[in-house]
Amino acid sequence: MEKLFKTVSFMSATLVMVLLASIFFSLFHTAKPAIEEYGFGFIKEKAWDEEVPIENDIAATPVKKEEPKAAVSSDDDDLASMLAGNTSDVPTKTVYGGLIPIVGTLLSTLIAMIFALPIAMGIAVFLAEIAPKQISNIVGIAIELLAAIPSIIFGMWGLFYFAPIVQSFVGGYQVSLLTAGLVLGVMILPFMAAITRDSMRTTPDVLKESAYALGATKFEVIKDIIFPYSKAGIIGSVILALGRALGETMAVAFLIGSVFSLPTSLTSPTVSIPVAMANSFGEATGMKTSALFYLAFLLFIISFAVISIAKFYFLRKDNK
Amino acid sequence: MPIMSIEDFSFTYASAPARSLSNINLPIQKNCITSLIGPSGCGKSTLLRSLNRMHDLYPNNEYEGKLMLLNQENDEMENILDIKKENEFIQLRQRVGMIFQKPTPFPMSIFDNVAYGLRISGIKNKTELKDRVEDALKGSALFGEVSDRMNKSAMGLSGGQQQRLCIARAVALKPELLLFDEPTSALDPISTAAIEELIVELKKDVSVAIVTHNMQQASRISDYTAFMYLGDLVEYGETEQIFLNPREKKTEDYITGRFG
Amino acid sequence: MRLLVNKIVLLLSTLSALIGLSFLAWILFTLIGKGLSSLHFSLFLNDLIDGGLRNLIVGQFIMAGIASLIGVPIGMLAGIYLQEYGSGKYVRFIRDLSDIMMSAPSIVIGAFVYAIVVVPMHGTSGIAGSIALAIMMIPIVINTTDNMLSLVPKELREAGIALGASKYRVILDIIIKAAKVGIMTGLLLAFARIIGETAPLLFTSETSNYFSVDLKEAYPSLTVSIYALANDPTSSSRDLAWAASFILTMLVLIINLLGRYITRKKG
Numbered sequence: 001m002e003k004l005f006k007t008v009s010f011m012s013a014t015l016v017m018v019l020l021a022s023i024f025f026s027l028f029h030t031a032k033p034a035i036e037e038y039g040f041g042f043i044k045e046k047a048w049d050e051e052v053p054i055e056n057d058i059a060a061t062p063v064k065k066e067e068p069k070a071a072v073s074s075d076d077d078d079l080a081s082m083l084a085g086n087t088s089d090v091p092t093k094t095v096y097g098g099l100i101p102i103v104g105t106l107l108s109t110l111i112a113m114i115f116a117l118p119i120a121m122g123i124a125v126f127l128a129e130i131a132p133k134q135i136s137n138i139v140g141i142a143i144e145l146l147a148a149i150p151s152i153i154f155g156m157w158g159l160f161y162f163a164p165i166v167q168s169f170v171g172g173y174q175v176s177l178l179t180a181g182l183v184l185g186v187m188i189l190p191f192m193a194a195i196t197r198d199s200m201r202t203t204p205d206v207l208k209e210s211a212y213a214l215g216a217t218k219f220e221v222i223k224d225i226i227f228p229y230s231k232a233g234i235i236g237s238v239i240l241a242l243g244r245a246l247g248e249t250m251a252v253a254f255l256i257g258s259v260f261s262l263p264t265s266l267t268s269p270t271v272s273i274p275v276a277m278a279n280s281f282g283e284a285t286g287m288k289t290s291a292l293f294y295l296a297f298l299l300f301i302i303s304f305a306v307i308s309i310a311k312f313y314f315l316r317k318d319n320k
Numbered sequence: 321m322p323i324m325s326i327e328d329f330s331f332t333y334a335s336a337p338a339r340s341l342s343n344i345n346l347p348i349q350k351n352c353i354t355s356l357i358g359p360s361g362c363g364k365s366t367l368l369r370s371l372n373r374m375h376d377l378y379p380n381n382e383y384e385g386k387l388m389l390l391n392q393e394n395d396e397m398e399n400i401l402d403i404k405k406e407n408e409f410i411q412l413r414q415r416v417g418m419i420f421q422k423p424t425p426f427p428m429s430i431f432d433n434v435a436y437g438l439r440i441s442g443i444k445n446k447t448e449l450k451d452r453v454e455d456a457l458k459g460s461a462l463f464g465e466v467s468d469r470m471n472k473s474a475m476g477l478s479g480g481q482q483q484r485l486c487i488a489r490a491v492a493l494k495p496e497l498l499l500f501d502e503p504t505s506a507l508d509p510i511s512t513a514a515i516e517e518l519i520v521e522l523k524k525d526v527s528v529a530i531v532t533h534n535m536q537q538a539s540r541i542s543d544y545t546a547f548m549y550l551g552d553l554v555e556y557g558e559t560e561q562i563f564l565n566p567r568e569k570k571t572e573d574y575i576t577g578r579f580g
Numbered sequence: 581m582r583l584l585v586n587k588i589v590l591l592l593s594t595l596s597a598l599i600g601l602s603f604l605a606w607i608l609f610t611l612i613g614k615g616l617s618s619l620h621f622s623l624f625l626n627d628l629i630d631g632g633l634r635n636l637i638v639g640q641f642i643m644a645g646i647a648s649l650i651g652v653p654i655g656m657l658a659g660i661y662l663q664e665y666g667s668g669k670y671v672r673f674i675r676d677l678s679d680i681m682m683s684a685p686s687i688v689i690g691a692f693v694y695a696i697v698v699v700p701m702h703g704t705s706g707i708a709g710s711i712a713l714a715i716m717m718i719p720i721v722i723n724t725t726d727n728m729l730s731l732v733p734k735e736l737r738e739a740g741i742a743l744g745a746s747k748y749r750v751i752l753d754i755i756i757k758a759a760k761v762g763i764m765t766g767l768l769l770a771f772a773r774i775i776g777e778t779a780p781l782l783f784t785s786e787t788s789n790y791f792s793v794d795l796k797e798a799y800p801s802l803t804v805s806i807y808a809l810a811n812d813p814t815s816s817s818r819d820l821a822w823a824a825s826f827i828l829t830m831l832v833l834i835i836n837l838l839g840r841y842i843t844r845k846k847g
């Protein structure tokens with residue numbers, strides 16, 4: 001019995017590794033046709049679900065276009081014929097590239113971080129250092145409840161209430177990179193604030209007291225003692241929030257527009273990896289599914305890397 | 321002549337139902353070392369932390385009575401319990417320094433640790449900073465050990481060195497009164513001896529109040545000793561008198577090790 | 581000058597807290613305003629095909645329930661292994677992997693389950709949705725169990741062993757009991773987390789307009805339907821989406837508060 005229990009619990013623990021490995025391999029396996037077809041060029045390819053003439057395929061890819069020694073005149077001709085929509089007589093194939101969703105993911109995350117970071121730090125400082133204990137507890141719970149609200153609610157609220165207000169200030173479309181990034185920011189804000197507060201609270205009281213005993217103000221104690229002391233934890237928390245933003249689907253899906261075009265400005269709609277998956281999966285077959293899995297695979301690798309950095313480098317518990 | 325005079329002083333913690341200190345009357349003599357001794361929970365640390373208003377970092381703690389601190393400029397006594405403004409707190413804490421039970425090096429270099437109090441008090445001049453940091457380190461008998469690694473992290477020092485660094489950090493501000501809260505309880509005997517020697521050395525320039533649970537330490541270094549029990553001051557006098565010829569039965573029982 | 585900077589920074593920080601709180605208030609008031617006005621008792625009696633939410637709520641609960649039946653025992657056993665049996669590098673390795681898995685994008689989990697369950701089964705199903713949610717849940721349960729067991733004093737274990745009890749008895753009878761409150765709270769929070777998930781269900785369970793208990797078919801999901809309804813241009817669909825959002829959020833928040841209440845009461 002003892003042995004059985006131990007074995008079962010060991011297997012349960014090992015399942016974590018098995019699951020992660022299966023996620024990795026199954027994503028890779030399903031993405032394989034796309035990986036073989038496009039290789040690393042996938043991440044630089046702008047076209048998504050576009051018909052491209054097979055012979056001119058090379059010229060049409062932006063990567064190759066920039067090659068210096070191409071025969072200029074013939075290239076121009078090809079482009080001209082393409083632009084004229086004169087492709088019907090040439091055999092075509094559909095091309096999938098990851099550039100747009102990758103850029104959309106990175107930019108929306110960047111906007112979210114720029115928006116959330118200062119406010120989250122402010123909240124964390126308020127909770128850890130400024131507010132009296134009771135207020136800190138109540139506000140802390142409120143912030144954690146905000147973090148518990150399902151992301152689809154953030155998306156809906158963002159689309160119908162938040163985006164119109166942003167739009168009235170900056171113009172452009174309601175669904176755009178900017179509004180998606182901001183709502184994403186609102187969503188990761190409480191998470192970032194709560195774990196940053198927890199990191200800041202690890203600073204021993206006596207260390208703070210010794211700074212106060214030298215005549216430091218509260219701000220100086222925060223700046224010179226608490227931040228340096230809990231630096232690793234804070235950076236780790238921020239990176240963890242970043243990882244969350246990268247992989248967030250629903251909050252962004254309502255707002256980013258789900259349009260496969262590179263954003264020309266902050267207020268233009270685009271798409272991110274999770275949103276591309278959420279909205280295109282249903283009707284996808286063949287190479288398209290494979291390309292979506294290529295995106296999922298990339299997202300998995302990126303967030304795996306980001307989270308690992310946060311966990312191993314900054315948040316190692318036995319570091320201190 | 322006292323640098324501080326504690327008069328009818330009582331203190332109540334926000335979380336406690338009753339007073340933790342009641343009606344304490346006690347002088348802290350200038351350029352002398354005054355020890356506060358007594359069993360755990362007697363209120364000696366609470367009293368010490370009142371003297372630079374450390375309790376004000378937490379809300380709703382209550383002081384009563386007077387804590388009179390000598391203003392060295394006009395030789396008048398001023399009640400530090402009247403302090404309400406932030407800048408007055410800052411001044412008070414620069415005049416009354418504090419060393420804690422465990423060494424508290426800040427997460428920065430050795431130099432920056434000692435310079436910290438000076439910098440925040442507005443000293444920017446590099447040579448002045450350097451001079452005062454070196455003076456403070458020399459005064460704390462640490463300079464020789466660290467002069468070649470001033471820019472290294474203070475975390476790399478040994479426990480005893482860290483505590484001397486904290487003393488240097490407090491001394492650098494040229495305080496009038498230094499409060500030591502069991503400064504050697506986390507240290508080995510050799511480091512303890514070095515700190516004790518240093519404290520005795522310091523009293524030329526600064527008055528000292530020290531809380532200690534170690535009676536030998538009190539008898540070795542202090543000029544005056546106060547024995548506290550359950551929030552009351554039981555007996556105060558010259559150290560020699562307290563240890564050799566206590567007036568109160570309680571004091572005698574404590575120093576002969578019958579309780580505590 | 582120093583004091584002024586100090587004041588300004590403290591003020592800004594307090595302001596940040598107010599901003600955070602106002603977002604919470606804004607979202608809640610929106611939900612209450614839009615949700616309550618669209619909320620009817622009949623929503624709980626009819627299925628989506630008749631303009632109600634009954635099948636969606638039941639479906640969401642069943643999937644989250646099955647996910648818990650899979651995820652809780654596995655997660656707790658794994659947590660027990662990490663804290664009580666394992667040691668050294670392997671434990672650290674698994675703990676790290678579990679932490680990483682906890683933060684893995686939920687849509688990727690959905691894609692994974694799509695590849696290993698939906699494709700072989702030739703279609704979306706309630707079982708696929710439940711598996712996706714269970715995978716989301718396992719690392720959260722591991723983390724909770726691991727943390728809560730680590731708070732149980734070593735003496736308690738030794739005392740149990742000293743009485744001649746076998747280790748698994750000590751774990752089940754003494755240690756788990758000692759950590760019960762914390763673990764319960766963690767499990768409630770984990771349940772609250774998965775019941776509000778959308779992304780992992782999008783292409784695993786999808787959703788259905790009809791009441792269904794057949795786990796081999798596309799399964800009604802509250803969250804997935806909210807997404808569909810909210811994107812529907814008709815205002816009645818949107819109202820339904822708001823009512824559903826209101827119900828979902830209240831559910832999640834109540835479970836959350838319940839978890840906290842248990843900890844405060846007994847912990």
